[in-house]
Amino acid sequence: MLHRTKQVLRRWAGILLGRRAPGVKSSRQVEGIPGRVHLADTMFDPSDPRGIEYYLRAGRSAIDVMLGTLEEAGVAPSEIDRLLDYGCGYGRVLRHLPEAFPEASYVACDLDARAVAFCAEEFGATAVIAPEQPSRLKLPQCDLIWGGSVWTHLPEAECRELFASLSQALEPGGLLIFSFHGAFAANNLHFLFGGAFAEDSEIIRGEIQNGGMAYRSYPEAYLTLGEGSYGTSWHQPDFFRRLADAMPGLHEVRFVPQGWDAFHDVIAFRRDPLRRS
Numbered sequence: 001m002l003h004r005t006k007q008v009l010r011r012w013a014g015i016l017l018g019r020r021a022p023g024v025k026s027s028r029q030v031e032g033i034p035g036r037v038h039l040a041d042t043m044f045d046p047s048d049p050r051g052i053e054y055y056l057r058a059g060r061s062a063i064d065v066m067l068g069t070l071e072e073a074g075v076a077p078s079e080i081d082r083l084l085d086y087g088c089g090y091g092r093v094l095r096h097l098p099e100a101f102p103e104a105s106y107v108a109c110d111l112d113a114r115a116v117a118f119c120a121e122e123f124g125a126t127a128v129i130a131p132e133q134p135s136r137l138k139l140p141q142c143d144l145i146w147g148g149s150v151w152t153h154l155p156e157a158e159c160r161e162l163f164a165s166l167s168q169a170l171e172p173g174g175l176l177i178f179s180f181h182g183a184f185a186a187n188n189l190h191f192l193f194g195g196a197f198a199e200d201s202e203i204i205r206g207e208i209q210n211g212g213m214a215y216r217s218y219p220e221a222y223l224t225l226g227e228g229s230y231g232t233s234w235h236q237p238d239f240f241r242r243l244a245d246a247m248p249g250l251h252e253v254r255f256v257p258q259g260w261d262a263f264h265d266v267i268a269f270r271r272d273p274l275r276r277s
């Protein structure tokens with residue numbers, strides 16, 4: 001609570017002293033969307049007549065799946081003191097968090113330093129720029145970690161490292177909730193992703209069946225990551241269950257096929273409330 005108050009005060013002091021981040025100049029208010037929208041936010045398509053609706057729907061759906069998971073785990077939203085949006089982008093989800101968790105403080109973490117700076121200035125979050133290797137992540141301990149569409153882009157080694165690093169950043173009783181491309185995405189490659197994987201669909205499904213996941217890299221570099229380090233991934237939930245089995249005191253609390261915006265599967269794990277790492 002005290003931390004949150006300090007964040008709000010810092011934000012307003014910045015505004016009053018005319019020290020808003022340079023990112024805020026590159027953003028604008030869009031009717032119906034809480035908070036400003038950055039011009040570099042690729043999750044919002046202003047040319048689409050339904051762009052606002054899609055953007056809001058994804059943000060709110062993430063909140064719904066988080067709240068549903070907390071309910072299932074018997075945790076009240078007021079028990080969440082620190083909430084991390086991992087892979088926050090320009091805050092498509094983060095901007096809705098205060099509605100559901102008004103008492104919490106927020107941490108915004110992403111590879112994209114400009115996105116993190118924008119989320120810090122616009123939404124009062126603590127900024128953490130993610131390292132290229134998830135095993136090098138340094139995070140404050142959190143009560144709730146949301147990861148929306150991050151494992152959907154990573155190769156296998158990074159998927160494993162990220163799961164371990166985020167699990168270790170959970171407070172006792174804390175929850176890790178995240179999305180991934182599951183059966184719906186893998187079974188509809190003929191029309192999803194612009195049809196880019198249609199020809200390869202049988203092979204991709206075979207890889208998922210045999211190895212728990214499949215990955216196809218984008219042909220270009222992404223931010224500071226070299227070519228081949230970023231792309232599209234698909235997983236079976238068992239891939240993550242096996243990772244959780246190797247983490248003492250971590251238990252699955254929920255799996256929701258197509259739980260995020262009727263597209264991504266969502267899985268949630270909870271750290272044993274009694275165990276301290």
Ligand SMILES: C[S@@+](CC[C@H](N)C(=O)[O-])C[C@H]1O[C@@H](n2cnc3c(N)ncnc32)[C@H](O)[C@@H]1O
Nearest residue numbers: 043087088089092109110111112130148149150
């Ligand atoms: C598809 S976007 C989703 C952004 C945001 N979660 C949302 O729902 O709008 C994926 C985000 O994950 C970030 N990202 C990808 N790999 C990451 C990593 N290893 N660590 C932190 N962020 C990462 C990207 O920079 C990007 O902002």
